[in-house]
Amino acid sequence: MVLLGSTPLCADVLSFFNPDYSQNKSYATSFQTFIANDPVSVEALFNDWEGDFHPKDGTNLALESSRFDIGAVLKNNLYIGYTYRHDVFISASHDLTVLNKLIKNKLDLPIDKNFDLSLDIEGFEAQGIVLAKEFTFTLNEESSLSVSLSTSFLYASNMQDGTLSGVASVSSKKDYDFYATSKYFYTHNYLYDLSVDRSYGLGFTTHMTLAYQYNDFSMLFIANDIFGRIYWDNLPYSYVEMSSANKYYDKDGYVHYNPTIWGYETQENFVQELPLKLHVQASYIIVDKYAISAGMQYMYETSLPFAELSYMPDDGELYYMSYESRFGSTTLGMQYHNISVSLSADKIIAPSSVGTQVSAFLNF
Amino acid sequence: MTKLTKLIVIGTSSLLLNACGGGSASTSIENTTGTTSGTELTVGAKITKAENILQELRTQALSVINYNDSGTAGYLDTEALNINTALEDCSLNTENTAETLATLIDNSGSMLDNNTSSTQDDLGDNKSLKIKCDTTTRTCTYSYTKEDVSMYSGTIVLPDINDETNPGNFTSVQGQFNGTIPVFNDDSTYGTAQMFDLDLTVTKTEAGANIEVSNVSLAENTALVGISAMSITAVYDYDSTIDDITSGYIKLNSVTFNGQCGNYSAIGTLKTTDYVENETLLQGENKNLLPSKLSFNGSLTNTSTKGKISGLVNIDWKNAATMVENGDPEVDISVDGILAMPERPEMTLELTYNNAVATEATYHNFTASYSYDALVIDTVGMLDKEGVNGHITITTNNGVEFKIIISGEDIVEGNAETGTGSIVTVDGTIIGTLEYRSEIVVVKYIDGSFESIP
Numbered sequence: 001m002v003l004l005g006s007t008p009l010c011a012d013v014l015s016f017f018n019p020d021y022s023q024n025k026s027y028a029t030s031f032q033t034f035i036a037n038d039p040v041s042v043e044a045l046f047n048d049w050e051g052d053f054h055p056k057d058g059t060n061l062a063l064e065s066s067r068f069d070i071g072a073v074l075k076n077n078l079y080i081g082y083t084y085r086h087d088v089f090i091s092a093s094h095d096l097t098v099l100n101k102l103i104k105n106k107l108d109l110p111i112d113k114n115f116d117l118s119l120d121i122e123g124f125e126a127q128g129i130v131l132a133k134e135f136t137f138t139l140n141e142e143s144s145l146s147v148s149l150s151t152s153f154l155y156a157s158n159m160q161d162g163t164l165s166g167v168a169s170v171s172s173k174k175d176y177d178f179y180a181t182s183k184y185f186y187t188h189n190y191l192y193d194l195s196v197d198r199s200y201g202l203g204f205t206t207h208m209t210l211a212y213q214y215n216d217f218s219m220l221f222i223a224n225d226i227f228g229r230i231y232w233d234n235l236p237y238s239y240v241e242m243s244s245a246n247k248y249y250d251k252d253g254y255v256h257y258n259p260t261i262w263g264y265e266t267q268e269n270f271v272q273e274l275p276l277k278l279h280v281q282a283s284y285i286i287v288d289k290y291a292i293s294a295g296m297q298y299m300y301e302t303s304l305p306f307a308e309l310s311y312m313p314d315d316g317e318l319y320y321m322s323y324e325s326r327f328g329s330t331t332l333g334m335q336y337h338n339i340s341v342s343l344s345a346d347k348i349i350a351p352s353s354v355g356t357q358v359s360a361f362l363n364f
Numbered sequence: 365m366t367k368l369t370k371l372i373v374i375g376t377s378s379l380l381l382n383a384c385g386g387g388s389a390s391t392s393i394e395n396t397t398g399t400t401s402g403t404e405l406t407v408g409a410k411i412t413k414a415e416n417i418l419q420e421l422r423t424q425a426l427s428v429i430n431y432n433d434s435g436t437a438g439y440l441d442t443e444a445l446n447i448n449t450a451l452e453d454c455s456l457n458t459e460n461t462a463e464t465l466a467t468l469i470d471n472s473g474s475m476l477d478n479n480t481s482s483t484q485d486d487l488g489d490n491k492s493l494k495i496k497c498d499t500t501t502r503t504c505t506y507s508y509t510k511e512d513v514s515m516y517s518g519t520i521v522l523p524d525i526n527d528e529t530n531p532g533n534f535t536s537v538q539g540q541f542n543g544t545i546p547v548f549n550d551d552s553t554y555g556t557a558q559m560f561d562l563d564l565t566v567t568k569t570e571a572g573a574n575i576e577v578s579n580v581s582l583a584e585n586t587a588l589v590g591i592s593a594m595s596i597t598a599v600y601d602y603d604s605t606i607d608d609i610t611s612g613y614i615k616l617n618s619v620t621f622n623g624q625c626g627n628y629s630a631i632g633t634l635k636t637t638d639y640v641e642n643e644t645l646l647q648g649e650n651k652n653l654l655p656s657k658l659s660f661n662g663s664l665t666n667t668s669t670k671g672k673i674s675g676l677v678n679i680d681w682k683n684a685a686t687m688v689e690n691g692d693p694e695v696d697i698s699v700d701g702i703l704a705m706p707e708r709p710e711m712t713l714e715l716t717y718n719n720a721v722a723t724e725a726t727y728h729n730f731t732a733s734y735s736y737d738a739l740v741i742d743t744v745g746m747l748d749k750e751g752v753n754g755h756i757t758i759t760t761n762n763g764v765e766f767k768i769i770i771s772g773e774d775i776v777e778g779n780a781e782t783g784t785g786s787i788v789t790v791d792g793t794i795i796g797t798l799e800y801r802s803e804i805v806v807v808k809y810i811d812g813s814f815e816s817i818p
Binding site: 192259263 | 802
């Protein structure tokens with residue numbers, strides 16, 4: 001049970017609720033965060049998109065997945081705790097990332113090119129109570145199975161759920177026209193500055209964990225937000241059409257816009273479906289103290305395959321290195337008795353993905 | 365362009381509105397809302413009316429300036445591009461003109477002064493310049509020839525005046541130039557012909573002289589620039605003891621110009637009706653005289669499409685006498701203009717801008733009236749001296765009113781419930797507010813729909 005029962009998640013990419021790592025009669029806490037995007041570095045993503053540009057051919061992603069948990073494992077593997085979650089997922093067309101890069105850096109535009117502009121954003125920020133119960137079954141002397149079921153009651157304070165679609169047509173190296181439509185639920189409008197009445201949502205979600213071990217082979221399956229819903233009252237909604245009719249040029253002759261916009265803004269009740277998150281991992285102790293793992297995480301129709309090598313020099317001691325291929329991030333982690341720590345990044349200088357995970361438990 | 369400038373532009377002239385091709389996407393409101401009588405419009409209908417006005421302005425403005433969604437240029441954009449092309453195709457070689465005219469006038473003047481009746485200068489490559497002068501009529505004729513064939517010719521009448529002429533004792537002198545002159549494209553061949561005409565009359569007055577210039581024209585290919593009339597008053601102090609002018613100044617009274625380039629013709633008259641002295645600004649130049657009242661009446665016509673822009677502009681520079689360097693000019697301006705676009709109703713525009721306001725002396729006020737077809741839009745505005753605080757009210761003849769309050773260059777966003785800030789009313793009913801969406805000013809209607817103004 002070394003790999004499953006006492007270690008945090010090993011891919012260290014998406015944040016998961018996994019009550020399996022704590023022991024009975026203990027306080028447990030964990031913090032996980034991961035941010036990544038395809039086309040530019042994390043720093044450039046929030047600035048001017050300078051530096052290396054490496055968009056994917058198809059859909060380009062940007063995601064942030066974070067959660068903080070603190071709670072207690074009571075007797076009989078019953079967990080009760082507080083959770084804070086913050087997830088954002090953005091997918092954009094290749095064309096949109098390219099156009100954004102060119103415009104932000106005032107680079108020459110490809111004449112007569114028509115850019116497909118499409119973007120989806122989903123996300124939420126919530127906190128709440130988590131209840132979980134783990135059931136352990138010893139199948140025989142060589143194998144065992146544990147099942148954890150949990151449910152969360154959430155109080156959400158922020159959300160994003162919107163789409164943008166349109167087209168941009170380049171007329172010269174420094175000039176283009178565009179038309180786009182946006183359908184957008186939000187608590188903060190990132191399309192344009194707009195003060196709106198504060199909106200809150202109440203919801204729930206469910207998680208499940210299956211851990212199976214057979215001699216030196218083990219498997220872990222985690223499903224978070226199997227059926228997650230947040231019910232928002234009077235949530236701001238904007239339907240916006242925008243066009244490039246109102247253009248002006250800077251001193252370099254590059255076009256800029258105060259876009260012409262029209263549409264309607266309203267407030268509606270809205271049910272936000274939380275996206276299903278999956279973690280599947282198979283591990284095998286290949287030689288004494290060394291194990292290999294392979295698996296995949298999944299969210300928003302996006303798969304994040306990973307592989308891992310672990311070294312366990314002693315009981316309560318674990319060192320591991322994993323590689324996730326979607327964003328190319330490498331994780332270095334360790335567990336020393338009750339504490340585990342890991343760091344993830346795809347590279348040292350100007351990384352496009354970074355993450356960290358810290359968890360600990362204390363018996364009482 | 366600042367946000368405030370944009371708003372003023374919008375308020376004073378929809379001609380300058382940045383157009384958009386999109387319409388408003390309003391959600392309809394039930395017709396039961398707001399109906400108080402059989403004749404009064406429902407709130408939904410009132411919103412539609414306001415939307416239609418904004419959309420109409422955009423559509424009209426779109427035909428004038430800026431681009432719509434399809435990238436089609438507006439009328440002025442198209443005209444500006446076409447004028448650019450026309451100017452490139454019909455540029456005048458004025459550098460060569462000046463050089464040739466100077467040669468002809470200098471040579472003719474010297475011949476008249478020296479009683480020489482004819483000269484012939486060999487220009488090489490079998491080219492020559494022949495000039496014949498009649499000292500009695502002070503008339504000279506010239507001819508540029510190539511292989512003894514006259515290529516360009518004309519007549520020059522020079523006044524009986526020269527550097528030695530006593531400016532205090534002549535009464536009137538005339539000068540005239542009429543003919544064709546060559547454009548030398550290179551050293552060996554004659555190029556395109558230019559036609560040049562000029563009539564000049566200088567009449568002695570008690571204080572100096574009146575200078576009348578007329579029939580000035582320079583033409584080359586399809587290009588033509590000319591001055592049909594120009595009046596200049598020269599005033600000078602003549603000291604007979606030293607037989608010289610001790611001080612003087614000139615005042616441009618009026619000039620009427622005309623031009624032709626490709627399919628475009630322009631004509632206009634600039635008049636200066638008043639001058640004032642300002643020693644601080646001019647420091648002795650032209651006897652410290654500054655024009656303080658000017659008017660310009662002119663038009664630009666596309667002879668192919670019959671499109672035309674015409675107008676009368678009056679400018680009254682209130683503080684021309686007292687303004688210091690880098691000071692703020694206080695100028696009252698009025699504009700009466702007409703824009704006639706092909707296959708579109710003629711648009712009229714009347715603008716006034718005044719500095720002094722009786723009740724708020726530190727504010728400037730302006731009015732604008734814009735109309736086409738049956739739509740009449742009147743704008744009254746008042747802004748402080750810095751142009752960052754004030755208010756603008758735009759009303760239409762069908763009951764729509766935009767009340768815009770400006771503070772610190774920004775529009776004060778409206779509140780539909782209290783009626784404060786910048787609001788939109790139809791027949792007195794508040795149906796929307798002006799608000800910002802980032803830097804974009806929008807009208808937000810009470811049914812939830814919105815649309816940006818520019």
